[in-house]
Amino acid sequence: MAVTILVVEDEPAIQELIALNLKRAGHMVLCADSAQQAKSLINNVLPDLVLLDWMLPDLTGIEFARKLRQEERTKSIPIIMLTARIQENDKIAGLEAGADDYITKPFSPRELIARIKAVLRRRLPEMSDEIIELGGLRLDPTTHRVHVNNDVDPLKTAEVNLGPTEFRLLHYLMAYKERVHTRGQLLDRVWGDHVFIEDRTVDVHIRRLRKILESVGKENLVQTVRGTGYRFSVECSEESIG
Amino acid sequence: MAVTILVVEDEPAIQELIALNLKRAGHMVLCADSAQQAKSLINNVLPDLVLLDWMLPDLTGIEFARKLRQEERTKSIPIIMLTARIQENDKIAGLEAGADDYITKPFSPRELIARIKAVLRRRLPEMSDEIIELGGLRLDPTTHRVHVNNDVDPLKTAEVNLGPTEFRLLHYLMAYKERVHTRGQLLDRVWGDHVFIEDRTVDVHIRRLRKILESVGKENLVQTVRGTGYRFSVECSEESIG
DNA sequence: ACAAATCATTACATTTTTATGACAAAAGTA
DNA sequence: TACTTTTGTCATAAAAATGTAATGATTTGT
Structure with missing residues (x-):
């Protein structure tokens, strides 16, 4: 536009x-x-x-x-x-x-x-209101809710309770899945451009997000890319040991 | 065209x-x-x-x-x-x-x-006069009345007494259930666009609405979404993990 | 293996946001 | 007019979220 x-x-x-x-x-x-x-x-x-x-x-x-x-x-x-x-x-x-x-x-x-x-380009991306379903998670921006698909009974879903920042972070990461984001990019796009916040603070929020996701059995969705930043990924980047 | x-x-x-x-x-x-x-x-x-x-x-x-x-x-x-x-x-x-x-x-x-x-697109379905039945409540716009279904005896219903504003608020929330509304949106839609009212006033009316609903045993219908606003929901956001 | 760099985790003070009760102005009624 | 109801705002309490620093763990390069 x-x-x-x-x-x-x-x-x-x-x-x-x-x-x-x-x-x-x-x-x-x-x-x-x-x-x-x-x-x-x-x-x-x-x-x-x-x-x-x-x-x-x-x-x-x-x-x-x-x-x-x-x-x-x-x-x-x-x-x-x-x-x-x-x-x-x-x-x-x-x-x-x-x-x-x-x-x-x-x-x-x-x-x-x-x-x-x-x-x-640095503007906050206008996140659409579309429901994002990814890696067993369903995030609905309009109702502001995140659900986990129950692997055993697909009809049952548990709700995940996130704080405002965790929600935005997850939303952003899911919207731009499989892509690595530096801490700076995350601060610009999730927090907003004119904020002065330590890069390390992102770590803490990632930690909080992970903790909550772990508690519902979703462990490897938020991945660390050493030297760069973080990534939301459905592919498992773990046991690629040779 | x-x-x-x-x-x-x-x-x-x-x-x-x-x-x-x-x-x-x-x-x-x-x-x-x-x-x-x-x-x-x-x-x-x-x-x-x-x-x-x-x-x-x-x-x-x-x-x-x-x-x-x-x-x-x-x-x-x-x-x-x-x-x-x-x-x-x-x-x-x-x-x-x-x-x-x-x-x-x-x-x-x-x-x-x-x-x-x-x-x-005539997007906004102007609040119709249809009776809305939701979460054990029955709201009738034409008679301007709200009833609570009695869980024990389905034939018995108690009437809920709401003030004009509470009624409109509940009506709007029920008409757009499950969706989060910011205080600004509520002011625009329930009070009327560009009215000069403090955002916080919405809190008070939500409070009044909740108080009345609680008094008839309907507790978790009006939910707070921290950092965003409020939501009318039948799904319980309580027993969630996280 | 060692040192440097990077990331994870925890704890905590601060800030932000929401809940709640009280009150007075305004509107409606008798 | 006197009286009741409704309504917006404020003050304060309560709750939740957030940023930072400190410390521990892990990886990386040499």
């Missing part, structure tokens, strides 16, 4: 150039000359990404970014900063305000598009 | 953005800056759906919607209102005028498209 991008840039020529390129890349574009105008636009439409010129005439770029990060509705919208030259101060301020990426002017349109793609 | 959508919105940027999104989604789009203009457009072409900004400059949005509902030719056209979060009276007026759905600004274009789809 179309991605809506808000461009906040006071220089008309640059604004137009950017807008043109974004449109050509298949995006919907909203333009604002100032933070002021950007705010009023955001009052009406929620963009999927904001391209923000840091050197706005009224110098309210930082404030604008911060405002976006504060409000519940907008706090997860990725922000890419456009700066003339990265001054140390800008960088710090930008980080504090929660920018996701920087682009230094002048930049090539191709670079811009590439960065945008990269940032958008 | 192409669906024709009339967009009534005075802000040019937003109008254009919406129009572009709709076009991209494969719809025919008609645009109007004012209720005035919309009326004359409708005289020529009959749209399949109307997107109506409630805050038109001439403040004739309400009147416009009402007019649509009055005239035979247009009275069954679904109306989606675009509203700012603040105006509370709008809700009443909107309901009276017969809007089918609301979208509160700021909204994401994705959300907009999704809602349009939903309305067009």
Whole structure:
């Protein structure tokens, strides 16, 4: 589906150039000359990404970014900063305000598009509401329930009780089964992009998930891939000893 | 078949953005800056759906919607209102005028498209007047009564006394059983869209509902799903492993 | 075998979320 | 009007979940 991008840039020529390129890349574009105008636009439409010129005439770029990060509705919208030259101060301020990426002017349109793609890729995947049935587990997002198929009596299923994070983690792992995820990827996609949490914390949640799954006789579904991360797999990667 | 959508919105940027999104989604789009203009457009072409900004400059949005509902030719056209979060009276007026759905600004274009789809498919089976019998409860919307089946003597049923809000809440939960609803969804669906009520208030009403149900021996029907919301369920989520 | 790196596990303090009772405003009734 | 019911909010208690650090186990490379 179309991605809506808000461009906040006071220089008309640059604004137009950017807008043109974004449109050509298949995006919907909203333009604002100032933070002021950007705010009023955001009052009406929620963009999927904001391209923000840091050197706005009224110098309210930082404030604008911060405002976006504060409000519940907008706090997860990725922000890419456009700066003339990265001054140390800008960088710090930008980080504090929660920018996701920087682009230094002048930049090539191709670079811009590439960065945008990269940032958008990091968004939380919109997990569908489809029931996932895998490895003897059945996860239903709409009822928020996980059941284990009883191997003896297929009609009987036991419910598995998971905490919110364990549920999301399992959902994600099952949705992207058989694929290894680094701790960083899991943090980005299960916890959310703008969280600062120790990588090791993922271990603990994996542990909790495993513990619960073990208690219902599902042992080897969540596997460790040493040096990389974790994986949900139905294939048994154990007794492959030669 | 192409669906024709009339967009009534005075802000040019937003109008254009919406129009572009709709076009991209494969719809025919008609645009109007004012209720005035919309009326004359409708005289020529009959749209399949109307997107109506409630805050038109001439403040004739309400009147416009009402007019649509009055005239035979247009009275069954679904109306989606675009509203700012603040105006509370709008809700009443909107309901009276017969809007089918609301979208509160700021909204994401994705959300907009999704809602349009939903309305067009007549997705939401408006709460019917059918009697719902579930988990030992019998709820009759027409008589506005709830009965509990007596487990001992099936012929005897006790009546449960619920307040208006509790009744609607239970009705909704039973109509969409087994599914988790966030507090926001419940506020939208049971209280009405964009009402200014604290999320936590839902807790209190759930509490009241539970209290009443407990008093007639129905304990685990209304369940908490931590981190998400509530659910009406016949399956017991208790004796679960884990 | 040894040291380094990586992962597992446990315990615990903190934070977040939910439950519950009380209260006053609002709405409805007599 | 006086009285009852309903309803939204708050304060606080209770419960659950979460992140981190510390420690132990396992693997890996040399």
